[in-house]
Amino acid sequence: MPWSQPWTVLRLILLLMSSEFVRTGLLVSYLPLVAPGLHLSAGAVGLIFGVHYLADALAKGPVGVLTERYGLGRVLLLGSGLGLGLLLLLHRSPGLPLLALVSTVWGLCYAALWPGVMAASQHFARPGMTSRALSVTSVSVVPAIVLGLLGVGQLMQRQPGAAFPLLLGGQLVALTVAASLLTLRLPRANLSAQAVPGGAPQDRPGHVPFRERWGRVGVLLPAALAQSAAPGLLATVFYPLLERLNLHLSQLFVPVLLGVLVGAASLWAFGRLADRFHPRAALMPGLLLLALTFLLAGFPGLEGRVTLVTLMLGLAYGAFIAGWNGLVGRTLPPEYRAAAWGTVMAVESLGNAVGPVLGGVMWAAYGQAGVFWSGAGILLLVEGYYLWPGRAVMRRARPPADVRQDEGPA
Incomplete structure (x- = not known):
């Protein structure tokens, strides 16, 4: 395993998986x-959903600071308890204001989960395996989200009485795992320990000014916004696209499965490449292949190229995820990892919100070609940004010595 304390990281991943399963299943499907039956309108459901995800997105950075000050385990336990509280409140029909309030506070505490898990995965990564550790962590939750989205939805159509106990059980698992992590605290990097006795700040190998450290985080933000907006273009047009192509969801099972297998293999292979050399060695070809895949998907006759497109997507996303996670892990200031992860993820959430809106507009105006070619254009712009000026800025602000040592040869 790529972690020095796998039991701690695996529990965090289990907490993330169970929490995302419940959240997706509850707010999207259930x-x-x-x-x-709860006397809630569609608008009320949208409000409960929206305030939770908005609070989660906006609070990721500030809550990351709180977890570093008060301990990650305490905030994770509070978030799991609030999720359980919202589940139990639902069937008491307490009214929209209280449900919206609990959903908002749950989102504020939930904001600690993703940045905290990623910061812990990076902190406990074995030397020279940071890209692989972060990539495995970030993709491990995908099956849980899909199960919450599709599995709970199917269960509600066939055996609706079984859905609530399943969600309740999932949240109890999350609460139990969070309780086992109550004392977890990620220590900040002690940069002063690396100082040369009597040396000036610029002579200390681990010392990088605060502005320069957070300046590197700022360099990542435009790319984080754009590259999360590109796949989000498909969120609101996926089913209309299938209808226009005369494809049924079941016809995608084999192509998607092949794409997932290719993606898993390429994730590990490109993660090894990113750890051995530099994350850009995986990120740049991944972005370019993603852009080419979107470009190919925009041409007429996509229904005859579904398998090719899904295989290309799997290969491209494996490379992209390995490179992106490695780059973020290499760039973030080690003494503020949770807060920095939260800042990057908050901007990614904004991209996820912008993408569906832009996708709907392009679909209405230009159809299939407009959606996919817009995605290709965005990805090519991100590729150019990493080549210049982003690369130039990051080259001037090399990672501190402790990060370079963690990530092996560059």
């Missing part, structure tokens, strides 16, 4: 279907 709540909209039971809303009429």
Whole structure:
């Protein structure tokens, strides 16, 4: 395993998986279907959903600071408890104001989860395996999200009475795992320990000015916004696209499965490449292949190229995820990892919000070609940004010595 303390990281991943399963299943699949029985309108469901995800997105950076000050485990336990509270409140029909309030506070505490897990995965990564450790962590939650989205939805259609106990059980698992991590605290990097006795700040190998450290984080933000907006273009047009191509969801099972297998293999291979040389060695070809895939998907006759497109997507995303996580892990200031991860993820959330809106506009105006070619253009712009000026700025602000040592040869 790529971690020096795998039991701690695996528990955090299990907490993340169970929490995302419950959140997706509850807010996306379960709540909209039971809303009429709870005297909630579609607008009320949208409000409960929206305030939670908005609070989660906006609070990631500030909550990251709190976890570094008060301990990650305490905030994770509070978030799991609030999720359980919202589940139990639902069937008491307490009214929209209270449900919206609890959903908002749950989102504020939930904001600690993703940055905290990623910061812990990086902190406990074995030397020379940071890209692989972060990549495995970030993709491990995908099956849980899909199960919450599709599995709970199917269960609500066939055996609706079983959905709530399943969600309740999932949240109890999350609460139990969070309780086992109550004392978890990620120590800040002690940069002063690396100082040369009597040396000036510029002579200390581990010393990098605060502005320069956070300046590197700022360099990542435009790319984080754009590259998360590109796949989000498909969020609101996926099913209309299938209908226009005359494809059924079941026809995608084999191509998607092949793409996932290719993606998993390429994730580890490109993660090894990113750790051995530099994250850009995986990130740049991944972005370029993603852009080419979007470009190919925009041409007529996509229904005959579904398998090719999914295989290309799997290969491209494996390279991209390995490179991106490695680059973020290499760039973030080690003494503020949770807060910095939260800042980057908050901007990614904004990209996820912008993408569906832009995708809907392009679909209405230009159809399939407009959506996919817009995505290709965005990805090519990100590629150019990493070549210049982003690369120039990051070259001037090399990672401190402790990060370079963690990540092996560059």
